[in-house]
Amino acid sequence: MPHLQVTGLTKRFADTVALHPTDLDVEQGEFITLLGPSGCGKSTFLRMLMGITTPSGGEIRIAGTRIDRLPPEKRNIAMVFQSYALFPHMSVLGNLAFGLKMKKVPKAEQTRRIAHAVRICNLDAYVDRMPRQLSGGQQQRVALARAIVMEPDLLLFDEPLSNLDAKLRESLREDLLGLHRRVGGTSLYVTHDQDEAMAMSDRIVVMNEGRVVESGTPFELYRAPRSRFTARFLGRTSLIEAIASGNEARLPWGGTAPIDRSASGPVSLSIRPEDLRIEADTQGAAAISGHQFLGAAILYSVKAGEHQLIASATGHASPLPVGSRVSLHAAAPLHVLDAIEGEAA
Numbered sequence: 001m002p003h004l005q006v007t008g009l010t011k012r013f014a015d016t017v018a019l020h021p022t023d024l025d026v027e028q029g030e031f032i033t034l035l036g037p038s039g040c041g042k043s044t045f046l047r048m049l050m051g052i053t054t055p056s057g058g059e060i061r062i063a064g065t066r067i068d069r070l071p072p073e074k075r076n077i078a079m080v081f082q083s084y085a086l087f088p089h090m091s092v093l094g095n096l097a098f099g100l101k102m103k104k105v106p107k108a109e110q111t112r113r114i115a116h117a118v119r120i121c122n123l124d125a126y127v128d129r130m131p132r133q134l135s136g137g138q139q140q141r142v143a144l145a146r147a148i149v150m151e152p153d154l155l156l157f158d159e160p161l162s163n164l165d166a167k168l169r170e171s172l173r174e175d176l177l178g179l180h181r182r183v184g185g186t187s188l189y190v191t192h193d194q195d196e197a198m199a200m201s202d203r204i205v206v207m208n209e210g211r212v213v214e215s216g217t218p219f220e221l222y223r224a225p226r227s228r229f230t231a232r233f234l235g236r237t238s239l240i241e242a243i244a245s246g247n248e249a250r251l252p253w254g255g256t257a258p259i260d261r262s263a264s265g266p267v268s269l270s271i272r273p274e275d276l277r278i279e280a281d282t283q284g285a286a287a288i289s290g291h292q293f294l295g296a297a298i299l300y301s302v303k304a305g306e307h308q309l310i311a312s313a314t315g316h317a318s319p320l321p322v323g324s325r326v327s328l329h330a331a332a333p334l335h336v337l338d339a340i341e342g343e344a345a
């Protein structure tokens with residue numbers, strides 16, 4: 001049985017459907033991310049799990065028990081917010097103890113849980129400080145410890161790293177994931193940051209306009225997305241129409257390339273930058289129209305006939321100048337997208 005089981009969960013606000021009927025199963029110990037653009041219904045989904053928004057329909061179960069009619073305080077679910085939401089007039093220790101006191105957890109048990117959370121969140125040096133005496137990253141660790149002491153059935157994260165600078169965000173991603181593994185809980189993380197989702201998740205659920213578009217491991221969704229939406233939303237890609245014949249496709253700028261499944265007739269391809277190898281070639285069918293030096297790679301904009309493509313190159317060569325003629329080669333079989341009804345070419 002899945003640890004968290006959501007079936008047909010729906011939310012309507014007057015004439016807006018914030019969430020169409022949605023199913024989601026999450027296994028014990030999984031780290032799942034809901035990823036999607038602003039307004040796609042991620043927060044509404046979390047708020048219904050928490051019990052602060054009432055669903056218009058559907059059911060939520062944890063370990064088989066229905067919880068969607070319980071008030072928030074009767075659900076054993078903790079949430080870590082983007083704004084930390086620490087009590088400013090309480091020390092770190094006071095913040096950690098607050099929820100436990102409210103729940104009337106016995107004193108000895110409070111001490112044990114707080115000591116454990118302080119240790120795994122690396123907060124030993126800060127327990128007597130007030131929130132205003134802590135950096136953003138330290139405050140976020142306190143917010144996390146405050147959630148962990150509750151020993152929740154489910155830990156929810158609502159864009160918890162988005163107030164922090166890029167470097168700190170990256171290091172906290174690892175801390176957070178390490179913590180999730182050590183605590184052994186089940187986590188549901190919400191973000192619109194695709195790098196964060198790719199770096200942290202066991203599984204990503206891609207959402208758009210109140211619906212789940214598709215879900216899979218970061219690797220599956222990056223290498224073999226079903227939809228154009230996912231291909232575009234998760235990393236960079238060039239979407240190209242081609243004509244397939246068996247395991248090859250004829251490309252619109254000439255030549256053929258291997259494809260990752262057998263097909264015949266018109267197909268849509270999602271070509272990641274690293275799938276295209278470019279070679280300086282005065283007779284080439286394409287030309288460099290721009291480049292960005294990213295350190296580990298150079299990202300080229302390439303024009304092939306009327307098509308604008310993205311290709312990356314790694315190694316030590318300096319960037320090819322804009323205007324250089326190049327030939328294009330498939331570095332791997334190109335990915336064929338599913339033909340999804342309603343998805344514009």
Ligand SMILES: Nc1ncnc2c1ncn2[C@@H]1O[C@H](COP(=O)(O)OP(=O)(O)OP(=O)(O)O)[C@@H](O)[C@H]1O
Pocket residue numbers: 013016017018036037038039040041042043044045192
């Ligand atoms: N209380 C409300 N009343 C009316 N419409 C609402 C309400 N809350 C959310 N919505 C609408 O529901 C849709 C989904 O909103 P939601 O906040 O869940 O999106 P989100 O994906 O979390 O976006 P963001 O990343 O910007 O927070 C949006 O169209 C929003 O305008």
